[in-house]
Amino acid sequence: MSYFLALSKSHGENVLAQYQSLRAEGLLYDVLLEANGTEFPAHKSLLACSSDYFKAMFKDYTKESKANVIHLPTVSATGLQHVLDFIYTSWLSISMETLEETLDAARYLQITEAIKLCSQYIMNNLSPENCIFFANIASHFCLPDAKLAIEKYIISNLWRSLETDFDSVGLLELNLDSMMVVLGSDDIAKVKELSLLTLTLKWLNHDESRLIYGDQLLSHIRYGLVPVEDLTNLYSQSKALQTQDTKSLVLKAVDYHSVDYKQPIEQCKQTTLRSHNTQIILVGGGTANDGLVSTVLTLDFSKGSWKSVKELKSNVQNHCVCVIGNFLYVLGGETPELNDNDAKSATMLVTNRVHRYDPRFNNWKEAAGMLEKRAQFACCVIKHAIFAIGGRSGTGLLHSSVEMYDLNTNKWEKTTELPYKMHGHASTVFNETIYISGGKYVDHRDSSKNLFSYNPLERQWKREAPMTIARFGHQMATVKQTIFTFLGMYEPFCDIEKYDPMQNQWTRLKPLLLDRFCYGIAVMDENILLVGGKKWQDSQEVATQNIIIYDVGSDSWEEAYKLPLPLYGLQCAVLQLTE
Template sequence: PLVPTGHGLNATGYLSIVSDHVHPFMTTMYPSSDGYFQQDNASCRKAPIISNWFLEHDDEFTVPQRPPQSPDLNPIEHLWDEVERELGALDAEYVCVYSEIIFRNLLRMSTLCSSIYNELRLEDTLCDTVIRAGGGLDFKVHRLILCGCSSYFRVLFCIKPASQQQVYSFPGVSPNGMQLILDYAYTGSVTVTEDNVMELFEGAELFGIQDIVQSCYSLLLQKLCSRNCISIWKLAEQYNYTELRDKAFLYMLYHFEDIAGYSAEFLLLSGEQLADIIGRDELHVKQESAVFQAVLRWVNFAPEKHRDHMTILMNTETKVEQVKNNRQCLNMVIHTIKVRRESNTNRSQLRTRLPSHVLPAFGGIDNNHTTDKTELYDVRSDYWRTVFRSDKALPESSSCVYLNGSIYYIGGCENNSYLSSVQSMGGMNYQGTLSSAERFEPETNQWSMIEPMYESRADAGSATLHGEVYVCGGRLSDGFLSSVECYNPNNNQWMLITPMTSPRAAVGVISNKDHLYVIGGYNSITYVSTVEVYDPLLKSWETASSMIHPRCNFGIAVLEDQLFVVGGVHKNGTSSVELYDGTIDSWQPVQDLEAPRFAVGCCVVERQPDTACFLL
């Protein structure tokens, strides 16, 4: 054992170390009293109280008597000699580096010892124990080395002492996992990868090697995906790692359709586990038919084995052969139909699942006044409700973004005063429209001017796509713009790209599925409903279906791969909300806001189950 002693050590201090640390260590490691304890000839080791103590315990272990300066039998003397030589070569002014030299030599000695021990293991020299992994593969090892790696092995070897080599079996640890753990025990290092993390985690957890457990834990959190989330969830459940278990389970709920459609692990779930998953309100599915198809795939994988779990299909209303051929399920269907007919239950009254992400609408202008209200849209129930009111009205025309669990509400206009924003491009001052642009660096908390745009513009729309910034349309003091500019932050250069087909300002601009969408706006004559889509690969614009209602100054966001436009101005403020489905190039109305609003800020936010205002 390594015991800190401070700056000096006398006979009394050394006696404390021997009695409190050396004695229990020797009796634990050598219960048959056949151990040897080697000490050097420092004066405190030769004091009468030390000699008397060793005489009283001479039946428990042996203390060899060696002549002074026996470097071959006291390897530490080699280290002191090396340190003295290096220190002697230094000038007095470099005394501060003494500790670094000592550390470097200790590290060198440790590495040398580890290398020697590992060579002995690989050569099957002086091995005193056999570790048998799953599959019957044996590893010859040194008990002393394993004791230094894990308290599990210390307890194991001391409870079952033996004078000759024994075999210890661990059928739950894979041969590869055991090999990696033994490599760590002898060398102090192991490489954790996606391929070995599961078996290494289980082995390290069994043997209580916390350094490996923590490395595996961190990697599992980092590499959580649809392919492995079920196995990680089961592993965390088995070893009671609640944070990892909860994150893996939540990932399963949020990515259910991908997991159910493509994961082999999904088919190996038990009926109880599957019932628990599909019964959660947080399950992320756009249509309940996806749940039915998932259950059907699970049933068809092993019909005989899964027959007793058919009742989980009753979460859907679709009639299939498996339901009609199962009397219990058929009775449930008949009973459900009867109850719904008698109660005149409407489908829209049924409880909907909770979405993984929600769409808040912040601030804006409501009834010609800035509002303090934040409304939240639930895409599952197609419903808006007020979830928060601030102490004062929120600024209008602000930008908002969601990043790492926080919502940033940026800039805007308050009492006819414009506020500082986190990203600014163009705009207007008392002299006219601007072409200047600024960039804020969060790492340095500094603003800096970047290359100005080719054209001055105000009320332009902007978005990012493929690491570049696009600025679309806008207006001058004497007209409206159709031009579009693209900024590359790598070379600090703007580039004029293909213009839009029509000039407009106060537009909604957003990127989705590798394309840039410019929606609505105003062109000095009328409010616009048209939509233009830019393909950066083809460097061209195409026209998509127009919105149902023309509007400008509206909120815009992408939720579940669909574009949402919220509120805005059409002659007066509007409360209408529409969504665009690019797969069918179609707009459709959704639930209106509670009241007409424009200059509203929108962003998609991950639903926070533990936050009251986001708990739908």
């Protein structure tokens, strides 16, 4: 015997519609629900189908199953009215004024679909004015999806709230759990840590019963990001900061600020910016019209947006940059000095000065200077040390010397010299080993193809397989297990190549369509960016504004962004910055 099943999509809706008709006509009621003195007639069968609470209540063995009136003392009449309307119609009336009563009734009576609608209403109607109210509702009624969405909203809009009076937006009324989530966030845009500390102290003092949570909340403050003067002032005025646990964090931050040269190697969560915003920073160089510039630009690679940070006091070219602990170091190079006899002309002087940029406070400090004045040299970082390698001196002579800056001692010291005196070479690091390539040697007119490696533990330079192209003023970069070399000055072709350190072997790659030199280089994930620089156009050197990206995985090039101005002679690095 054959058969088939047929489904009526309208049957369920029709049944519910009939219940609505019975309710409207006052027919077949078999129970009264009472809340705050108000009675609501209803049908047990529909209540049991809509609520686990009523389903359990109306079973044969319960006293309530025989009762004509069910008293609900913990539910308000308004909340019960809204929930019953939902049971009969599938429509839930929600407003800011009745949300708590509706949720209270829905939760008590276990109407899960009504609770979901309330949660969705909250997530769809967030604003700076109501987000604190909604956060407290979501916490009280255990609405995990809404709570997560609200806390993300509060974090992303906290800067707006802090620009106004705390009380006016209800920040001081925020529940403990959400306050903990906000303070524990690793990504809070446009908010200074001092503002978070001030907010936390005011939140604790807003209600004396909260003081027992002081250590728990204050452990999330990143005291190394608070200016030391403000930190010591607040510490002297606030008892909450003087408990044993919190005091130790404050004193650790004061120690961190007191020995600034060690800061890059003393990084921890307490000194880490609350930002996932990694950007490319451009330092030094100049334009054809304005000469060397002091402006320091940053590029948000994900958005393609530009902004400037605090200027470097010295205009510089032929310098080096490196990063340790999210601090940027700018080393050596050439800086202009105005001539006494001609105020409009300047002499380029090679320097040994080192400047350090701290994105936490957007400021520059001068670090210990190198032992030698250097331009057109190379620098690398291995662990807690900066290596300055070769280059051209202030008198025009070339260096074979190599010096190392130890951040633990704040001192430069000489280490193993290069095999040749050289300048215009490039460098990179792979597996704690320095690699330098190309450049020009003393008494040699032509550029070099040589590649050398240096392991600080072995303290000797080793000759490796040479490049296939001689290069000068070029750039190198390491991505994963591969070293890449890019165009240098006055190269007849636009070829690039990669080096496998494990196999000691070079391979030619897809060439650039256009020549380029005096550019900056930065690595973002598996992309290598060549920023600005010069190119040949009509037999003349012309500065360019474009940024081209090399995709390591696909061995392909594309033009991505444009600089705000045509810069050349710049150097680039990657830093974590605040918005």
